[in-house]
Amino acid sequence: MDFESTKKILTIRNVLIQPIQKTNLNPTSKKNIAMKDITQDFGTLYHPKSALVFYQPNEKHRDSYVEHFDMDKNGNPVNAHPLTEREAKVLAKALLINTKKEKNKDFLKPKEILSINILQINPSENGSVLWYTKSMKRPLYFSKNLEIPNGIAEVPAMLWYANKRSLTLFALSNNRRPTEKTVLYHAPFFNVYENGKVCMGTVDVNIQNSASVEEFTKKWEEYFFNSYFSHLMNEHNPIKGNCVNLWKNLIQSQEKFPNDVLIKTNLTLKNLL
Numbered sequence: 392m393d394f395e396s397t398k399k400i401l402t403i404r405n406v407l408i409q410p411i412q413k414t415n416l417n418p419t420s421k422k423n424i425a426m427k428d429i430t431q432d433f434g435t436l437y438h439p440k441s442a443l444v445f446y447q448p449n450e451k452h453r454d455s456y457v458e459h460f461d462m463d464k465n466g467n468p469v470n471a472h473p474l475t476e477r478e479a480k481v482l483a484k485a486l487l488i489n490t491k492k493e494k495n496k497d498f499l500k501p502k503e504i505l506s507i508n509i510l511q512i513n514p515s516e517n518g519s520v521l522w523y524t525k526s527m528k529r530p531l532y533f534s535k536n537l538e539i540p541n542g543i544a545e546v547p548a549m550l551w552y553a554n555k556r557s558l559t560l561f562a563l564s565n566n567r568r569p570t571e572k573t574v575l576y577h578a579p580f581f582n583v584y585e586n587g588k589v590c591m592g593t594v595d596v597n598i599q600n601s602a603s604v605e606e607f608t609k610k611w612e613e614y615f616f617n618s619y620f621s622h623l624m625n626e627h628n629p630i631k632g633n634c635v636n637l638w639k640n641l642i643q644s645q646e647k648f649p650n651d652v653l654i655k656t657n658l659t660l661k662n663l664l
Contacts, residue, residue: 439466443474443482497601505604507568511664512604519554521663522608525566526648534621537581537635544641545648550575552587552663553611555598559587559663560615562653571661576653577629579637581620585627587656594618630654 439462446456459478460468499514511521526548533539548563550573560583561575577583582590594614598607623634630637630652637652 438462442468497603499602499604499607502603502605509604509608510569510660517554517556518598518607519552520604520607521550521552521660523548523550523563523569524612529616531616531638531642532619533581533638534619536621539620539635539638540642542642544638544645547576547579547648547650547653549578550660550663551608551611553607556596558589558591558611558615560589561587561656561658564650564653569660571659571664573660575656575658575660575662577627577656579630579634579648579653581622581634582618582624583627583629584624589615590624592618592621 441462442460444458444460446458448454457474458471459474461470463469499512499518499520506522508524509520509522511519513519526545528543528545530541530543531546532541548566550561550563550569552559560578560580562578563569563573564576575587577585578587578589582592584590591614596614598610602610620638623629628634631654632652637649640646641648
């Protein structure tokens with residue numbers, strides 16, 4: 392290390408770092424210049440515990456050397472040493488936790504006035520949303536083994552319950568907003584278990600920690616309808632009749648979904664709350 396670099400390091404090591412006091416004052420406000428008692432605006436007193444100093448040869452070189460300093464009780468940097476792997480991991484973990492906390496604040500937060508379709512929101516870490524959709528036409532995709540052509544068909548009103556990792560789905564008998572007493576029907580689709588759990592197969596479910604409730608529900612609906620239906624789960628037939636024939640006919644005829652083929656479960660919406 393040359394003389395100039397050594398002199399700079401010695402200068403840094405002789406710096407006295409004072410405690411800082413966090414306040415609620417706006418430093419650019421002219422009102423703060425006035426002579427008055429501002430002690431009520433003082434917050435927590437923060438004492439310096441350690442410091443990092445980054446060294447680089449020059450602006451053209453991105454290689455860095457990082458030195459870690461402990462602080463004595465007077466705020467003097469002491470015990471200078473290269474940043475250790477353990478110290479770097481502690482720092483990285485602290486930064487990661489803070490980043491996650493910031494992102495989680497926005498999880499399932501509505502972007503606008505909450506839609507009437509949203510029935511319940513649980514904004515915990517894993518998070519969950521309960522919502523319903525009215526009967527509508529959707530694009531549907533089927534594996535070749537089912538011999539059902541891909542196409543657009545009307546699906547019934549549906550009740551959706553999802554968290555970051557899984558989806559549970561039921562059908563509804565009409566388009567009215569469901570209540571706790573609303574009876575649930577088996578979702579008339581392939582790849583749905585008898586208990587309503589959806590087998591997502593190879594679908595890469597990736598719900599972001601910063602997803603709004605609108606993004607969350609839209610993403611799950613896309614995951615479900617953009618994947619290929621392939622088979623019945625554990626031989627569970629979700630309708631009265633043949634499921635293959637039902638979707639073949641609906642895609643070819645473009646008729647309304649026949650709600651009379653739906654099968655009741657022994658559940659009501661309240662069982663999901």
